[in-house]
Amino acid sequence: MAHAIEVRKVPFEFADATRPVWNSSQHEWSHMVNGASLTMPYLEPFLNRTMREALVRVDDPSLREDMERFVRQEAQHYANHRRYNEMLKANGYPELAAVEGSYEADYAALGQHSLESRLAYSAGFETMTMGITEWLINDRNELFRNADPAVASLVLWHMVEETEHKSVAYDVFQAVSGRYWLRVAGLLRGSLHVGFMSRRAYRVMLKKDGLWRNLRSRMRLWWMVGCFFRKAGCAMLRALHPRYHPDKVEDPIWVDQWRHAYAGHPANFVPMLNTAGDGISPAFACSDRK
Numbered sequence: 055m056a057h058a059i060e061v062r063k064v065p066f067e068f069a070d071a072t073r074p075v076w077n078s079s080q081h082e083w084s085h086m087v088n089g090a091s092l093t094m095p096y097l098e099p100f101l102n103r104t105m106r107e108a109l110v111r112v113d114d115p116s117l118r119e120d121m122e123r124f125v126r127q128e129a130q131h132y133a134n135h136r137r138y139n140e141m142l143k144a145n146g147y148p149e150l151a152a153v154e155g156s157y158e159a160d161y162a163a164l165g166q167h168s169l170e171s172r173l174a175y176s177a178g179f180e181t182m183t184m185g186i187t188e189w190l191i192n193d194r195n196e197l198f199r200n201a202d203p204a205v206a207s208l209v210l211w212h213m214v215e216e217t218e219h220k221s222v223a224y225d226v227f228q229a230v231s232g233r234y235w236l237r238v239a240g241l242l243r244g245s246l247h248v249g250f251m252s253r254r255a256y257r258v259m260l261k262k263d264g265l266w267r268n269l270r271s272r273m274r275l276w277w278m279v280g281c282f283f284r285k286a287g288c289a290m291l292r293a294l295h296p297r298y299h300p301d302k303v304e305d306p307i308w309v310d311q312w313r314h315a316y317a318g319h320p321a322n323f324v325p326m327l328n329t330a331g332d333g334i335s336p337a338f339a340c341s342d343r344k
Contacts, residue, residue, distance in 0.1 A: 059123035059218045060313075063321050066134045066208050068141045074259070076202035081265065082256075082275040083197065086282070087209060088142055089256035092150060093248055094135035096157035097179070098128040100164060101223070104172040111169070111230045117222075124222040127215050134208060147262060153255045160251065170231040174240025175247075177227040182245035184220055184303060185289025187213040189281065191306040198329050207327045210312070217309045221300040234296060241290055249282070 075084045102125045112118055143150050164172065190197060190213050198206040227237060257266060265271035292298060316325055 059120060059127060059222075060215075061123055061126040061130065062211075062215070062316070063130060064134070064211060064324055065322060066137065066204065066211075066324060068138055068204055070141075070144075072141050072145065072202065072204065074142050074145055074147060075263075076205040077198070077200065079200065080197075080274075080278075081263070082260065082271060083278050084201075085256040085259040085263075086252065086275075086278055087205070088259060089252035089254070090248075091135045092139050092142070092153060092255040093157060093251045095132045095139065096154070096161050097248060097251075098132040098135075100161045100172075101176050101179070102128050103165065104169070104176050105223070105226065107169055108173060108226050108230055112226060114229065117225055117229060120219070120222045121226060124219045127219055131212050131215065135212075138205070138208060142259075147259055149258050149262065150255060153258055156254065157251060160247075170227075170233070170236060171240070173223070173227040173230055174236045175244040176240070177223040177237060178239075178241035178244030179248055180216070180220060180223040180244075181241055181293045181300065182248075182286045182289055183216050184300060185286040186282070187216050187220075188289070188306055189285035191308050194308070198327065201329045203326045203329050206329050207325055210327060211325060214309050214312050217305050220303075224300050238294065241293055245286060245290060249286075 074088060075081050076087075077084050105121050105125050109118060109121060112121065139150070139154075164175065167175075190209060194206075194210065198210075227240070231237075260266040260271065260275070289303075292303070312325070316323075319325075
């Protein structure tokens with residue numbers, strides 16, 4: 055059953071001393087997540103521009119409301135990721151500014167494509183994200199144990215909200231186009247493009263750290279990249295069925311636990327995961343920042 059799409063203005067903050075390697079026992083994984091974060095202020099505005107353009111092609115008032123909420127959620131996501139990305143550049147990786155320039159060029163070029171093509175890309179990326187969400191939430195103890203709570207909290211908050219709006223881009227594509235093979239092409243293009251964009255960034259960071267040509271580091275990286283493709287691949291494969299719909303996919307139980315724990319808190323409330331030991335599952339500690 056689909057979740058309500060709630061727009062939460064969570065003011066995540068990152069201390070000046072925040073370490074880009076936010077999980078000291080998982081250097082490569084830290085930078086993979088950093089690479090994904092770097093794409094968000096370019097990817098998500100592209101999704102929002104595409105969604106706004108499609109509004110005039112959608113008649114269903116319920117779907118139009120979901121589209122508006124999708125845009126507002128994504129705006130909150132990339133605002134917080136931009137703040138985090140500025141910390142990455144300030145704390146040792148100014149080279150990432152050039153990577154950001156390549157992202158801007160990529161999405162300027164994609165913006166010239168037809169609305170149908172851009173909607174297929176959007177729906178494809180959001181489909182792949184469902185697999186990543188399942189992975190990050192279900193394996194959160196392994197992936198985020200003893201990590202910086204602010205970074206882990208940012209990532210998992212983002213995943214919860216991706217679950218809430220998981221069907222919107224798909225439904226809009228179906229309403230505007232619905233062409234099966236275009237949807238499949240968008241699934242491949244959206245998923246692979248964002249994956250390789252993230253690689254541009256984590257490659258720069260691992261080179262800066264002197265690990266890009268280190269065999270042990272490369273093996274750890276390949277293992278995590280393999281986990282990424284397994285989880286994303288599962289979501290992509292099930293989406294190939296002609297009668298696929300995101301709402302048919304069961305969400306991780308922890309999504310509801312997070313939502314219920316957050317419900318009713320004021321706008322300045324920041325949900326902070328307890329990443330020490332086994333405390334991350336299922337509850338979280340909280341920080342109320344004024």
